[in-house]
Amino acid sequence: xxxxxxxxxxxxxxxxxxxxxxxxxxxxxxxxxxxxxxxxxxxxxxxxxxxxxxxxxxxxxxxxxxxxxxxxxxxxxxxxxxxxxxxxxxxxxxxxxxxxxxxxxxxxxxxxxxxxxxxxxxxxxxxxxxxxxxxxxxxxxxxxxxxxxxxxxxxxxxxxxxxxxxxxxxxxxxxxxxxxxxxxxxxxxxxxxxxxxxxxxxxxxxxxxxxxxxxxxxxxxxxxxxxxxxxxxxxxxxxxxxxxxxxxxxxxxxxxxxxxxxxxxxxxxxxxxxxxxxxxxxxxxxxxxxxxxxxxxxxxxxxxxxxxxxxxxxxxxxxxxxxxxxxxxxxxxxxxxxxxxxxxxxxxxxxxxxxxxxxxxxxxxxxxxxxxxxxxxx
Numbered sequence: 001x002x003x004x005x006x007x008x009x010x011x012x013x014x015x016x017x018x019x020x021x022x023x024x025x026x027x028x029x030x031x032x033x034x035x036x037x038x039x040x041x042x043x044x045x046x047x048x049x050x051x052x053x054x055x056x057x058x059x060x061x062x063x064x065x066x067x068x069x070x071x072x073x074x075x076x077x078x079x080x081x082x083x084x085x086x087x088x089x090x091x092x093x094x095x096x097x098x099x100x101x102x103x104x105x106x107x108x109x110x111x112x113x114x115x116x117x118x119x120x121x122x123x124x125x126x127x128x129x130x131x132x133x134x135x136x137x138x139x140x141x142x143x144x145x146x147x148x149x150x151x152x153x154x155x156x157x158x159x160x161x162x163x164x165x166x167x168x169x170x171x172x173x174x175x176x177x178x179x180x181x182x183x184x185x186x187x188x189x190x191x192x193x194x195x196x197x198x199x200x201x202x203x204x205x206x207x208x209x210x211x212x213x214x215x216x217x218x219x220x221x222x223x224x225x226x227x228x229x230x231x232x233x234x235x236x237x238x239x240x241x242x243x244x245x246x247x248x249x250x251x252x253x254x255x256x257x258x259x260x261x262x263x264x265x266x267x268x269x270x271x272x273x274x275x276x277x278x279x280x281x282x283x284x285x286x287x288x289x290x291x292x293x294x295x296x297x298x299x300x301x302x303x304x305x306x307x308x309x310x311x312x313x314x315x316x317x318x319x320x321x322x323x324x325x326x327x328x329x330x331x332x333x334x335x336x337x338x339x340x341x342x343x344x345x346x347x348x349x350x351x352x353x354x355x356x357x358x359x360x361x362x363x364x365x366x367x368x369x370x371x372x373x374x375x376x377x378x
Contacts, residue, residue: 010343010362019351021343022358024335027200032365033288034067039364040266041066042160044236045170047268047282048072049156050296052188054080058102058116062095065284069093070147072156073105075116082147082158083118094144105144118144153183154296155268155280173237174264178272186278186298189305190314194293194321199328200335201267201285204293205357207324207331208261208269208281211240212350217327221320222255231352236265236360238353255316263353265360276300279317289332295321 010020026032048063054074061072062085071085071094087094087107094107094114104121105114113122120139127134148159150167157167164170197204207213211229214222229242239262258274271279278298283291297313299305305313334340346355 010358017348019346019348019355021346021354022202022361023343024337024340026343026361027202027332027335028288030288035365036361037067037285039367040361041285043364044164044266045150045157045159045167045264045268046266047155047264048082048158048284049282050280051080051151051154051156053098056100058100059098060095060101060105061098062093063284064286066160068160070158071095071105071144073116073118076103080149080151080156081117082149082156083144084147086145087112088120088142088144089123114144118146120144153186154188154298157268170236171264173234174262174268174270177232177234177237177260177262181272181278181300185302186300187302187304189277189297189299190310192295192297192314192318192321194295194325196286196290196292197325197328198289199291199325199332200288201283201291202357202361203328203331204281204283204291204324205263205267205269206354207328208271209239209263209353209357210347210351211242211261212347213327214242217323218255218320221316221323224255224259226350229350231350232260232262233352233356237262238356239263239269240350240353255320263357265357276303276305277313293321293325 010022046066048065048070049061049072054061054072057074057076057078059074063070063072069085071083073081073083075081085094086092087109089107089110089112092107092109094105095101103116105116107113111122111124112120115121120142122132123137123139123142124132126132126137133139148162150157152167152171168175211226211231214224214229215226224242224244228244229240232239232241239260241260243258260272261269262271263269267283267285269281269283273279276299278300280296280298282294284293285291295317297317
C-alpha cells in the first residue's frame, strides 16, 4: 500500500534556483488552519491590538483571533490586561463589542460579574434563591482566565500557551533594526481600517515582505524601482527595503521614499518611510480564507501631521493597500486550482523572506505533529 501523500510539506527543489512555496492546502484546509491556530499563532508572541485604542479605565476590546475569543481590558491602574473572553459559569462569550464597561464586566446570561482584573465579584443565586456564595464556593477560583501579555510601545502582544521567550529576547532581531528611530517619540496620526479581506492571513504577510511585485502592482501609486530594493532575513524577522535617490518629502500621489518593510513572526508587520512616517499593520487571522486588517500611521520624533497631509497620506496608502488586497484575494482563489496543489515557485533573490516565513510555518506545525506521535508511542 502506498504511503499517504503529505499535503502540507514544501516540495523539495531540484536545484538551488527552483524553490517551491507552501502547498495550496496550507491556505485553504480547515485541519491545517486548526493546527496553525494551536501552534504558529499560539506558541510565540501574537500581535493583537493598539494601546491608544483603550483610552479610559473600563474600556474593553473583544477580538476573535486564531479561532479563539479574547478580551483586552484597561484596569483601574491604567494597565491593559488580556483574558479569554468567556464567563467562568457557562463559558458564554462575555463581551461582543468595543465599549466602556465602567468598573464591572457583567455576563448577560446569568449576571456573573468580574472586576477589571478578572476577579469574580458576584454569582447571583448560584446556590439557590438568595444564596449568592454557597459553602465551599470560592470566588478566587473562578475568575476570568488570563492570557500572558506584553506591551511594546503602542503595540499589544499576547502569548496563548504562556511558554514563549521573554518578549525582548523573542523580538530582538526586529528591535535591533530600530536603532535609528526613537520609537518612544512616535505620535499617532491616523487609522486605515480595511475590515475583512477574503484571503488567508499568510498572503498578507508574504505580500508585504517581498519587493518583487512593487513595480508591477504599484506602478501608478509608487516610484520605487525593483533594482533599488534589497531583502532582509534575520531569524524570525524578515522583509525588504528600498533606498531611493530622490526622496519625496511631500507625500505626493506616487510614493517615492526610502523605506523598510519588516515582519516579526508570526503576524506583526511594520514599515518605516523617510523622513517621518511609520506604519504598523494588525492582521487578524479569522479563518482559512478571511483576515481583517488595520493600519495605523505614526509620525516620528513627535512631529505633527496637518489635516491636509493626513488626508493625502490616507489616500496614498488606501490605494496601495487595495492594490495589494486584490492580489491577495486572487492568490487565495488560485489555491482552489489543482495546478496549485504543490505550491507555486519563489524567487531565490526577491522572496527570501517569504521562504523563511514559510519554513517557520512548516517547522511549527510539524513540531506539533511530532509531539502528538511521541505521546501516542508512550
